[in-house]
């Protein structure tokens with residue numbers, strides 16, 4: 477299996493051949509500023525204490541405090557967290573918000589925990605990383621298998637340790653304690669704006685057909701938005717099944733079914749296929765919204781879509797992308813396509829700092845403007861260097877980060 481850190485470093489090395497930033501800055505960007513491993517003890521319901529292993533990686537803060545989500549997943553590794561933190565540095569730079577890149581994770585299968593144990597794990601992890609985080613230091617947020625409720629526990633733990641209110645330390649919080657309207661679905665909303673702009677460039681109309689891998693926060697919200705906007709969502713996959721209907725799924729029904737039963741296996745009126753089938757079905761647009769390395773050298777040849785919009789972080793390995801580009805497939809990279817989440821996280825921090833909240837409409841107008849400005853800037857770089865959309869996004873991001881490093885004399 478591809479090592480995501482190798483992919484992330486390879487992508488940076490690829491853009492360096494075009495950009496040729498100061499070699500000392502390039503060298504420094506290959507490594508995070510800080511990576512810590514923490515023990516996360518949890519008193520389990522049976523009275524035993526179990527130790528989970530957690531990480532927090534701070535890649536770069538030249539443009540602002542480290543920023544990035546916390547993932548609870550059995551597959552979390554040191555390298556994965558390092559790669560994800562590096563991608564966060566580029567993502568915050570692509571959408572031009574004054575934040576850097578960080579990421580956290582705990583090796584845990586949340587499905588094995590009771591509600592009480594999950595809360596205890598969230599609090600224990602925050603205790604472990606407490607010295608590193610702060611609204612001007614490092615600002616966590618949700619990622620895979622973490623959500624607003626967990627951010628609420630972590631904020632409460634942080635503020636109890638600090639002895640004062642500090643809502644800006646964490647984003648993706650519940651609304652009642654300083655969350656932003658629109659944050660819950662912001663990643664998908666941002667991806668929707670980007671998908672529309674990319675589809676326009678490729679002359680794909682609103683009737684375009686779409687495949688979505690992953691039916692969680694990112695993929696689930698996007699499926700509903702696309703369906704509502706008139707796109708034909710023909711396949712959706714979760715971690716157990718792909719459901720397919722060539723005339724288009726009724727996403728509202730699929731969603732209802734998933735909510736009621738917890739999976740897609742018994743969903744009526746559609747074909748049930750193996751999970752990876754979603755990647756190679758005939759359709760115009762493919763949205764990987766699950767985990768990294770979904771599209772790799774072993775399956776890239778089977779992709780039939782004309783456009784890939786990456787909601788997941790790192791779903792396409794560098795070798796796979798080369799194969800896709802040779803086939804004329806356009807890949808809109810994660811660091812642009814899924815940046816809506818961090819953009820609204822930044823808006824959440826701004827509202828916390830003002831002690832004032834915007835309406836949902838105000839948040840979405842600001843998000844649309846951020847995403848469309850970033851898309852045009854990235855497309856401009858792609859044309860300027862006659863390269864892929866990913867390298868266009870890297871050119872923009874790495875140049876911005878390198879400029880901040882240089883201006884700070886970090887060379």
Ligand code: NAD
Pocket residue numbers: 618619620621622663689690691692693694695713714715716751752765766767768787788789814815817818
């Ligand atoms: P989530 O836990 O809410 O959902 C993940 C979904 O993927 C679930 O439906 C799960 O069943 C499915 N899945 C897991 N393995 C699968 C497989 N092999 N095949 C098909 N489906 C599979 O997570 P999320 O928050 O939606 O995050 C998904 C991806 O998007 C991650 O890579 C994450 O880093 C990225 N992302 C999320 C956000 C956010 O705000 N949530 C922001 C930026 C990037």
